Amino acid sequence: MFLSKDQFVGYYTIDFSDIADDFSDYAEQTEKKVLTDAFGKAMYDDMVANPTDAKYVTLFTDYDLDDMLRNFFYFYYLRDRNSYSSTLGEFESEAQNATRSIPSRNRKITTAYNDALELYWKVAEYVHDNTDTYTLYSETLLLTRTNVWGIQSVYPKVLIYPDDWFIRGYPI
Numbered sequence: 001m002f003l004s005k006d007q008f009v010g011y012y013t014i015d016f017s018d019i020a021d022d023f024s025d026y027a028e029q030t031e032k033k034v035l036t037d038a039f040g041k042a043m044y045d046d047m048v049a050n051p052t053d054a055k056y057v058t059l060f061t062d063y064d065l066d067d068m069l070r071n072f073f074y075f076y077y078l079r080d081r082n083s084y085s086s087t088l089g090e091f092e093s094e095a096q097n098a099t100r101s102i103p104s105r106n107r108k109i110t111t112a113y114n115d116a117l118e119l120y121w122k123v124a125e126y127v128h129d130n131t132d133t134y135t136l137y138s139e140t141l142l143l144t145r146t147n148v149w150g151i152q153s154v155y156p157k158v159l160i161y162p163d164d165w166f167i168r169g170y171p172i
Helices: 023-039 041-049 054-062 065-080 102-129
Strands: 084-086 089-091
Touching (some): 054 102
Antiparallel strands (some): 084 089
């Protein structure tokens, strides 16, 4: 596992003491999702099995892979902590001595996501350009920016839209 609790200080602080300790599960799921999307399953599996290989160390030291993972974790973890699952459905926790600041929280997690995305594009481009070194690299799922409402940007590939474009919300 590449993430640790002590990375969540400063601007991206998370207080893990008030909630169930599911850090390891979230960290593993985030790492697997993001790194598999970026590099493909074979390269992700090799990275986990051989984290001290020079080619992977380069990604962490020169391309801030740890910051990217931290920011994606921050986004996914806090977004999902907005509600809690139970056998009766989804419930929102109630602040006993505080007022929830949803707009501020949304802006902060959106910033974390978009900051992570900048690093994601940078490292994905580097690996793509160096496939002789990263022989297990197979694919890159290019993610898009998101806004405070959680809507990801969709850029049209053509300037002519089909008749039902506004119904579907995206071009073909």
